[in-house]
Amino acid sequence: xxxxxxxxxxxxxxxxxxxxxxxxxxxxxxxxxxxxxxxxxxxxxxxxxxxxxxxxxxxxxxxxxxxxxxxxxxxxxxxxxxxxxxxxxxxxxxxxxxxxxxxxxxxxxxxxxxxxxxxxxxxxxxxxxxxxxxxxxxxxxxxxxxxxxxxxxxxxxxxxxxxxxxxxxxxxxxxxxxxxxxxxxxxxxxxxxxxxxxxxxxxxxxxxxxxxxxxxxxxxxxxxxxxxxxxxxxxxxxxxxxxxxxxxxxxxxxxxxxxxxxxxxxxxxxxxxxxxxxxxxxxxxxxxxxxxxxxxxxxxxxxxxxxxxxxxxxxxxxxxxxxxxxxxxxxxxxxxxxxxxxxxxxxxxxxxxxxxxxxxxxxxxxxxxxxxxxxxxxxxxxxxxxxxxxxxxxxxxxxxxxxxxxxxxxxxxxxxxxxxxxxxxxxxxxxxxxxxxxxxxxxxxxxxxxxxxxxxxxxxxxxxxxxxxxxxxxxxxxxxxxxxxxxx
Numbered sequence: 001x002x003x004x005x006x007x008x009x010x011x012x013x014x015x016x017x018x019x020x021x022x023x024x025x026x027x028x029x030x031x032x033x034x035x036x037x038x039x040x041x042x043x044x045x046x047x048x049x050x051x052x053x054x055x056x057x058x059x060x061x062x063x064x065x066x067x068x069x070x071x072x073x074x075x076x077x078x079x080x081x082x083x084x085x086x087x088x089x090x091x092x093x094x095x096x097x098x099x100x101x102x103x104x105x106x107x108x109x110x111x112x113x114x115x116x117x118x119x120x121x122x123x124x125x126x127x128x129x130x131x132x133x134x135x136x137x138x139x140x141x142x143x144x145x146x147x148x149x150x151x152x153x154x155x156x157x158x159x160x161x162x163x164x165x166x167x168x169x170x171x172x173x174x175x176x177x178x179x180x181x182x183x184x185x186x187x188x189x190x191x192x193x194x195x196x197x198x199x200x201x202x203x204x205x206x207x208x209x210x211x212x213x214x215x216x217x218x219x220x221x222x223x224x225x226x227x228x229x230x231x232x233x234x235x236x237x238x239x240x241x242x243x244x245x246x247x248x249x250x251x252x253x254x255x256x257x258x259x260x261x262x263x264x265x266x267x268x269x270x271x272x273x274x275x276x277x278x279x280x281x282x283x284x285x286x287x288x289x290x291x292x293x294x295x296x297x298x299x300x301x302x303x304x305x306x307x308x309x310x311x312x313x314x315x316x317x318x319x320x321x322x323x324x325x326x327x328x329x330x331x332x333x334x335x336x337x338x339x340x341x342x343x344x345x346x347x348x349x350x351x352x353x354x355x356x357x358x359x360x361x362x363x364x365x366x367x368x369x370x371x372x373x374x375x376x377x378x379x380x381x382x383x384x385x386x387x388x389x390x391x392x393x394x395x396x397x398x399x400x401x402x403x404x405x406x407x408x409x410x411x412x413x414x415x416x417x418x419x420x421x422x423x424x425x426x427x428x429x430x431x432x433x434x435x436x437x438x439x440x441x442x443x444x445x446x447x448x449x450x451x452x453x454x455x456x457x458x459x460x461x462x463x464x465x466x467x468x469x470x471x472x473x474x475x476x477x478x479x480x481x482x483x484x485x486x487x488x
Contacts, residue, residue, distance in 0.1 A: 010408050026104035028096050030089050037420050038063055041103060045076040047337065050319075051310045053078060055239070056102045058303045059083040059097060071321035101330040122367040132161050132177040133187045135196070138244040139204035139221035141172035143393040143415040147384035154381040156196055157181040163380070166241050167252045168361035170254040172204075173244035175237050175396075181377055197223045208484040238362075239299075242307050245361055251353040257354075273356040274327065279356050282350040288317065288333040293350070295359055297328035305330060312351065313337045315350065364396045364411035367420045368441040371432070375406040383408065386431050390424055391415050405436075429485065 024043040030039050041053055050069060057064060057080065066081040084090055090099075137149065153160055153176070163176035178196075180187055187193060204221040276295035283290055293305065302321055309316060309332065318333040335341055342348050373379060380399055387394065387410070395410040412420050429438050444450050 017472075024104045026100050028099060030091070030092065033081060033143055036083050039080040039082060039099065041076070041080075043076045043130065045071045045074050046455075047308055047315060049076050049163045050078065051306050052395055054303050054306050057082060059102075061299070062090070063299055063324050064302050064321065065086075067319065067321040069316065069478070072316050072359070073104065083346065087480065122326075130482075131186060132179045132464075133193070133225055135174075135176045135178055135222045135223065135225055136240065136244060137174040137176070137200060137204060138170055138248040139170070140248075141167045141170050143477065144388040145172055145204075146174070146394040146397055147381075148203050149176075149200065149379040150384045151444045152176060152199055153196075154378045157200060158187065158196065159377055159382050159399050160399065162298060163397060164237055164241060165394070166245060166361055168245060169250045169252065169396045170355060171245060171248040171250035173241045173248060173250075175240055175244075180234060193225050197225065200237045237302075239307050242304065245357065246308065246311060246354060249359040249402075250346040250361060251350070276356070277433040278352045280342060280352060283333070284439055287341050288335060289348075289475050291330075291334060291355070292333040293328070293330045293332075293355065293359075295328060297323045297326055298363065299329055300362065300463075301359065302330065303341075305355060309334060309351075309352055312354060314351075366395070367412045367425065369410045369425070369428075370437070370439040370441065371406075371408045371410075371435050372437040373406055375401055375404055379406055380408065383435075386428055387412065390428050391482055392420060392424065392428070392429075393417075 023042065023062040029038040029040065034058070039057070043049060046120045050071070054064070062082040062084060064080055064082055068079045070077050082090070084095075090096060112303045145168075149161065150163075150346045157180070158178040161177045161179055163174065165174040166174065178187065181183060187196070201222040204223065274296075277293070278295075281290050281292075282288070290310070295301075306316065314336055316332050316334055319331060321330045323329075342351065371383065385395065391414050392412045393415050394410050395413055398409045400407045414420055414424075425440055429435075432438065437439060
């Protein structure tokens with residue numbers, strides 16, 4: 001008796017790749033440029049892929065000096081000129097392997113193992129954070145609110161393992177990782193979680209008073225637990241903070257700023273007084289909206305902008321990013337996910353305000369206070385209480401636990417939003433007996449808040465030497481129009 005079985009070609013699974021090529025090609029070139037590494041990515045296009053690639057590069061603190069993006073016809077092609085955090089090329093093979101593994105497909109087992117080992121070294125808190133409960137908070141900010149949140153969690157017998165908070169335009173967003181105070185395990189009891197959420201919501205809602213404007217009251221006060229899976233890293237948290245701030249409406253300026261000069265007359269902290277300018281114009285021939293941004297350059301700027309456009313449901317088809325003399329010029333050719341360009345002035349104005357907020361909210365001016373101490377229950381609550389009692393308000397916080405040590409960084413202003421007096425800082429230092437390291441940095445000059453922007457029908461005036469993808473596209477359209485001969 002003969003039994004016949006169907007034949008399956010062992011190469012059949014690889015047939016799509018043999019026909020269309022691999023789903024993603026990544027090339028890392030250290031030879032073409034003298035001062036930076038060139039990363040080229042070719043991939044099948046999908047919504048959000050640009051953000052995913054930029055997020056990978058941002059995860060390992062690479063600075064994007066220049067980039068060109070094109071994603072028409074279902075294919076994504078991108079070029080990045082990057083440097084590491086020291087301003088050098090990427091020489092570490094572990095870093096290169098990580099980029100290849102994270103963006104593309106690495107088949108060599110040895111390289112994959114090394115890449116994952118590097119990833120675990122960079123994100124050494126990932127496993128720790130995945131073993132704790134995440135709490136998200138957003139709402140209207142007020143002086144001392146972060147201190148009140150810390151105190152409320154301490155009263156609820158919660159240990160804060162890590163926390164990150166942003167404050168901008170009278171809005172607050174915070175992501176905190178907590179554990180049970182006695183067992184240091186995740187809090188998963190639904191009744192206890194509901195109690196924590198209810199208590200923190202009460203703290204946030206205490207901000208809303210009868211004298212506040214309708215736009216301020218419209219800011220939703222929300223607290224909820226969130227599941228961050230294994231491998232959660234800092235850039236994931238930062239994207240979530242962007243989303244929380246966007247949903248909290250931090251692109252609306254508070255009422256007390258209504259008397260300040262109009263956006264077009266504000267400076268973004270540039271030494272030469274140059275302003276941040278955000279403009280949008282439509283390219284009707286190609287059905288794109290062209291977003292042009294010129295502002296002071298800084299790390300993670302491209303991530304913040306791409307993150308906001310993606311979360312607002314816009315698709316980036318082409319982009320050009322360049323940097324020179326401390327200024328960044330970024331152009332994005334976008335459409336809404338429904339395939340249409342921005343159709344109204346009100347929609348353009350909202351996108352401009354949201355991009356301004358995305359650029360501003362990460363950057364803080366004023367005093368940066370870095371503290372480290374032996375970790376203990378209630379430490380963060382005690383530190384923020386001392387700050388509050390001395391008339392200091394936290395406008396940004398990054399709180400981490402490294403082994404047995406707590407490492408905290410705060411950006412501070414006084415309760416009126418003014419610069420902090422050095423005598424007050426010295427007073428605070430004397431009151432913190434158990435703090436091991438106490439360092440004060442004044443970031444007023446190098447990291448001043450970027451404010452302002454303008455709604456314009458034309459792109460900003462560019463500095464000499466800047467490359468504009470929009471100018472190239474428009475010149476091509478004009479040449480095509482001049483060469484067009486009508487037929488009878």
